[in-house]
Amino acid sequence: MRKIYILLTASLILFGSCEDYLDRKDENSDFLSEEDVWRDKNKINSIAFRLYDCTEWWFETRYTYQRRQSAGTGKNYANTCQFSGEVITTRSLGGSDAVMRGDWWEAVNRHTFANPDFHMAWEDMWEAVYVSNTILDQIDNVPLDVMTNDERNQVKGEAHLFRALAYHEISKRWGAMPYFKEKIFPETDLNRVRPTYLEQINDIVADCDSAIMFLPEVSYLNHASMMGRMGKAAAMGLKSRALTTAASPNYTPNNGSDPDLWERAAVAAWELIQLSRTSDKVGLYDGEYTHIFHTEPGTIEGVWPRYFATERPNLYTLSWMWQGVDGYHGLSPTQEMIDLFETADGWPITHPSSGYSDQDPYTNRDPRFYEDILYHGSTWSKTTENQTMDMRTEPLGADRTTPNGSDFGNSKTGYLVRKLIPDRWNRKKYDVPKYVNAPYIRMAEIYLNYAEAVNEAYGNPQAMAPGADITAVDALNAIRNRVGHVNVRPEFTTDYQLFQDRVRNEFQVELCFEYHIWFDLIRWRTAREKLDNHNFHGVRIIEDATAPTGVRFERFEIPWERRFEDRHYRYPLRQSDLEIFELPKLVQNPGW
Template identity: 25%
Template structure:
């Protein structure tokens, strides 16, 4: 007889009852256990409460990339730079072409610096011990185990059976998708693999893998409700269902999975063509269209957040550790409120001169900001930022004036007042961001090497004087995996490339690709995409890419976007730069920093990443590819 043993764990209000793990050993192996710790399969899977208790552990398999270590690295494109004090982070290694560093065996500090991998598949409540690679395989096995025991759920309603099956299918598809987007096609494990047989599961190509992901996510979307609060089973945990897997989550990842399969890199891996696959793109647009039609017809709990509350997508403060995200966030990891696991994360964005703690700093690159964050009138900055542009109104003597409103919510630039409260007289000069060349906020080791700071994820008061990261402030940072704005932009890309038209739309949603992008721009107070960027599919695609870079900056999307577009290894995307300038003599602090005149504004290259074709896919673990011949390594590694 097989048995199930209970796991004692910290229970969040999100969770129900008990978490269960299945063992394949006989009862005789557990004679030393107390009788109450042994539960038969017939009992464990009998009813909804017991089966849901088993299923809940899958939520603990979602790594929280935001808080995966004391300081955390998750932006690996040309968008962000880590100071030299953070040389143990994945970003630092990737900047030097070392893509092995995602693996625990190759990373510094025992591998704790990467959210992608840890030493074990740990499902406890410590975000520092959770890694995608081990937990995905663990989660896939657990999902398969649950699916193979669905027939035992006899004391349940049809609604309850659908909820269990839908969650299990979602997680099986989601974990596979999270892996293949980084390493390419993999074996699709859709059954419990026996432990006493030699593995012979061959790698599929990307399209084959994506089709299996799509089948699971489509079935999950059909089984799951939009909102658990509105169904009988969900009312048992009324008001605590926000993170439970639902129809909208399944549709969102169905669309994303199909868009990735359509993208040039994934299409090339499967067919040899470096163009978009129009069939996958059209199917992606249909999935996103189904989702967006439900949202815009008022049938869901999701909606874009007002722009004046944009920061609440990423953090809350003074709200008793309330989870950030509002109505816009669709999918995120669990977060253990009150444990201050983001105490170090909040300090990684401002230079050591105004925070204590770790010297590691993550800052926006000048190239990313200059190339993507344009002017408030919808025009980009000129390629040569040392020259004025009469059409856009850009002036290199006032480079921070008249910019896209999201520029001011995303970055700290020179002259912004950072410290709001009192500070010692001998530190008063550091009340404002001295980000000019040679300023006190600059520095390669524990300051900003680029001339910018990240403002998106922490309030300005996250400094040693205002002390917003103190426990009593309840500053709660959690960057989402996926939010509604991303869905609008992915829909636009899928519709555009699936139907080869700026005005294209899916069959089930009444907005065109152009209109979907404009929804996001108008939320931020920006004009719609200008006519000059609607002249062709390629021109408009570049504007979608720029819009993604602005709206979703530093949210972990850029690296995979550059990869799937096959731009990661091409200039200018291999460059990381700084802005250099001095303040004009008449410029004074304390007023509107956009009105401070600067001199000799220019851009300088800090490094060029030595990337080649092989860097489009992460290398698989040597320990895995040597298990059996059919599990082959990625090309070039």
């Protein structure tokens, strides 16, 4: 059998920027040996930095691997916020359409451009495995006169952290994969049986624990020279997310509940919450909510922060919301997403006690609604301070002749995204550099993980994790209160099922538009119920002097072919991988 790197051909190509230290000729020098590389602190750190480069595909990055370093940020056409129904695009897009109509063979085999979730995630995360193992093979041999013990531990911790990240991101999409813990050579036997998900999560947690042990700092927030590198809080956050995923129905035997895993998830979340109480580097940010996403260089909310340079809106930062932030080709929140926001006194809008009126729909809502959504009558600085959004005719100043239509410049649904976008930042008037940040993991998620895990582990919202001093209800209230929202209503805090509904709703509201909810629907195994053959809705806004607000709101259906079957709970392995690699134990996922 040919000895070939498991699914790592791309990794070997892409690894060139750090691997070439082993064989290239530097200016005015002889060829470097591998020993030379591991005696040069700058080169060792450059290999570690390659791990961070493996996460370029997150959120807005668009590239093909041949031009990986130069492509930069751009439109992410195959966007998980579209897959989940949080938003609808104004026009048909190949990769996204293929995913939503259930043709995932086309998504993984054909749509390689601007399709990070089905394409780049696979290649980049296997590259991270390769780079991590290369580091761990040599880092302990680096002499102390080259790197101090803390410096070696930083790189060693990063290698464990990114290997855990890689297997988490791969396994939640494609299922458990052989966990390679050694440097991979051409002669390495790669034909290994796929493990169970429980075996996979145990290896992921072990790597997270090693990262927690080795990383010298909690976080490098505001650090003069280490900004952008991860500390132990990031490893604790990943451990919490990975265990929460592993305990969920989609990843347990027979898709059932695993109380032991849920308890482990609760403890992992609690450990980070406890640490945050004495840390000035990580915690639940209680300042202005929008500052979480565009305060340079970030806030304590960023457990695993993502650092951007300040950019002008015409550089396509977060362009999937509005291209260039000027209303051209936007992704529009669905009415279903809007309906998840409670009333200001904590009732779901469908509850008889809510007092909600579909003809005065934007009054008396969860405070996050006003921070996350642009709706008819909301204020936004387009060309002057605090203009009123008229969603009948002009999202962000662009003249519309076909409201709710498919033309560029329109909102498909009557809404636009406000979250993550700084005020006074657009190409119409406020074309100035701003800092935009969207953490991979933030502290609110850890509180959500704790609330969910405790309720699932013990079947009681008033329970606590071992050693903890807050209940599941307390954790949910902490998230809500910091934005000025009321506590979870007592009607929902004594029953496991009712509280589960509120926790899941809270995930979708707090983390909307952060590329999170798609994976929650999958791990909960509710995606088929929520998405299969389901058309989402928008709202037509029609002038009507007799209506309470001067306009009439008419809900309408947006036909869009959507399919989600049981086989879609795992992504298919690419046909090219199955055909090229002589690894018979790498079996295809069920249904594909």
